[in-house]
Amino acid sequence: MLGRPSNKVDLEYIEKHPRSMDLYNRARKIFARGVTHDSRYFEPMPIYCVKAKGSRKWDVDGNEYIDYWMGHGALIFGHAHPVIVRAAIGQIRKGTHYGASHELEIEWGEKVARLIPCARGGLVEFTNSGTEATLMAIRIARAYTGKRRVIKFMSHFHGWLDYTIIDYNPDYSSTLVSEYPIGIPPEICRNTIALPPNDIEAVEKTIERGDVACVILEPGGALMGLIPTKRDFLEDLRRVTRDNDVILIFDEVVTGFRDAPGGAQEHYNIIPDMATLGKILAGGYPGGAVAGGREYMSLLEFREGGETRRVSHRGTFNANPVSAAAGNACLGLILEGKAHPTVNRRGEMLRRGLNEAIEDNRVEGLAWSTTPSIINVGFKISREDLEVSDIESYIRFQKKISESRRITHYLEKALINRGIHPMGPRFILSTAHTRRDIEVTIERFDEAVRELKSEGILGT
Numbered sequence: 001m002l003g004r005p006s007n008k009v010d011l012e013y014i015e016k017h018p019r020s021m022d023l024y025n026r027a028r029k030i031f032a033r034g035v036t037h038d039s040r041y042f043e044p045m046p047i048y049c050v051k052a053k054g055s056r057k058w059d060v061d062g063n064e065y066i067d068y069w070m071g072h073g074a075l076i077f078g079h080a081h082p083v084i085v086r087a088a089i090g091q092i093r094k095g096t097h098y099g100a101s102h103e104l105e106i107e108w109g110e111k112v113a114r115l116i117p118c119a120r121g122g123l124v125e126f127t128n129s130g131t132e133a134t135l136m137a138i139r140i141a142r143a144y145t146g147k148r149r150v151i152k153f154m155s156h157f158h159g160w161l162d163y164t165i166i167d168y169n170p171d172y173s174s175t176l177v178s179e180y181p182i183g184i185p186p187e188i189c190r191n192t193i194a195l196p197p198n199d200i201e202a203v204e205k206t207i208e209r210g211d212v213a214c215v216i217l218e219p220g221g222a223l224m225g226l227i228p229t230k231r232d233f234l235e236d237l238r239r240v241t242r243d244n245d246v247i248l249i250f251d252e253v254v255t256g257f258r259d260a261p262g263g264a265q266e267h268y269n270i271i272p273d274m275a276t277l278g279k280i281l282a283g284g285y286p287g288g289a290v291a292g293g294r295e296y297m298s299l300l301e302f303r304e305g306g307e308t309r310r311v312s313h314r315g316t317f318n319a320n321p322v323s324a325a326a327g328n329a330c331l332g333l334i335l336e337g338k339a340h341p342t343v344n345r346r347g348e349m350l351r352r353g354l355n356e357a358i359e360d361n362r363v364e365g366l367a368w369s370t371t372p373s374i375i376n377v378g379f380k381i382s383r384e385d386l387e388v389s390d391i392e393s394y395i396r397f398q399k400k401i402s403e404s405r406r407i408t409h410y411l412e413k414a415l416i417n418r419g420i421h422p423m424g425p426r427f428i429l430s431t432a433h434t435r436r437d438i439e440v441t442i443e444r445f446d447e448a449v450r451e452l453k454s455e456g457i458l459g460t
């Protein structure tokens with residue numbers, strides 16, 4: 001739905017983006033919601049970009065941005081890193097699909113197994129996206145255990161597949177979403193149990209009821225650390241799943257190669273049975289993977305007894321040479337060991353600077369992170385609100401965050417007007433962000449907060 005300009009922020013946004021508006025009007029005639037990913041939906045229209053390099057990108061109206069979407073988190077080395085570009089273009093010239101095996105896929109898999117702790121001595125399976133990786137990991141877990149039910153946590157995102165897109169749980173239906181989503185058969189919904197984040201008792205009770213194949217979660221917390229996962233909870237979860245022969249899957253599509261070279265499992269030193277990977281894995285090109293212990297992953301092997309005795313997997317573009325070349329180049333850079341100290345320092349600098357700006361402006365708000373290079377921002381939110389550990393605190397947080405989103409929508413717009421493009425209420429960093437970029441971002445954030453105050457959007 002198109003909004004009417006009601007304040008300075010909206011007016012400036014519309015004035016600065018006439019060509020984006022033209023493109024959006026065209027796009028709405030061909031795409032149901034005008035965009036090609038739910039997260040890119042933005043009122044009154046999204047910006048349309050033409051070029052990106054390093055920490056910057058440019059839109060069709062000639063505006064330049066310091067970019068904090070960073071390819072939805074895929075671009076830890078920034079846009080068009082020369083080493084990755086060279087690898088991808090070199091491969092494109094040599095062919096994009098051989099319809100045959102190639103050495104690059106082996107090198108790529110070997111690098112994953114070197115970096116990701118749960119894959120050491122284990123196996124890797126490439127897919128085309130994080131969504132496909134989740135699909136595969138759950139299938140393997142069900143095949144291995146012979147059980148059906150999947151435990152996930154409320155607000156944790158694992159892609160758009162039927163099994164994990166659901167947050168409905170009949171136990172909490174009086175207080176939360178009370179219907180199954182359309183398009184997903186109820187029998188599928190019934191096999192996914194969404195529990196409040198950090199609630200180990202709820203996990204234990206659900207496992208006691210039986211038929212649980214696996215627990216899957218974003219180890220750093222729901223939606224890129226918006227609802228932080230507690231370290232104690234991760235430790236308890238590892239113990240409870242191990243004691244009950246339930247497979248623990250870390251969804252490391254975001255945290256993999258980002259929280260640390262070996263992902264959140266290295267960062268927290270808690271090793272799951274399997275991990276799903278994507279984003280950084282393929283250096284900014286499409287790709288995903290499941291990595292994990294040989295006992296689970298070997299179910300993909302061909303074996304006697306036919307296709308029903310194994311987990312089958314196809315996919316035209318699995319480990320395609322271009323993604324493999326880019327992924328190899330990217331993981332090669334990660335293995336050099338210089339990326340994480342840099343990107344984590346930048347994250348820390350940004351988080352501190354945003355919190356100082358919030359404080360200086362005397363508004364109630366917070367910048368926080370579990371992944372050091374992904375900073376979340378919320379208003380009318382306190383540190384205590386982030387302590388979600390049961391259904392009551394989860395519902396409280398949901399109410400707070402929906403109020404905050406009303407404000408951060410305008411913050412995002414006010415920042416876009418100033419040449420900063422956050423990913424909604426969050427900032428995703430790369431090694432390409434310089435100290436100067438961060439200083440400029442903090443200055444513009446400070447101006448944007450002041451503008452929201454003067455426009456009456458953000459109270460003190």
Ligand SMILES: Cc1ncc(COP(=O)(O)O)c(C=O)c1O
Pocket residue numbers: 072128129130131132134157158159160218251252253254278279288
């Ligand atoms: C934690 C997590 N898992 C899975 C996915 C799905 O990955 P993809 O978009 O590659 O399908 C995402 C996407 O943002 C994600 O954030």
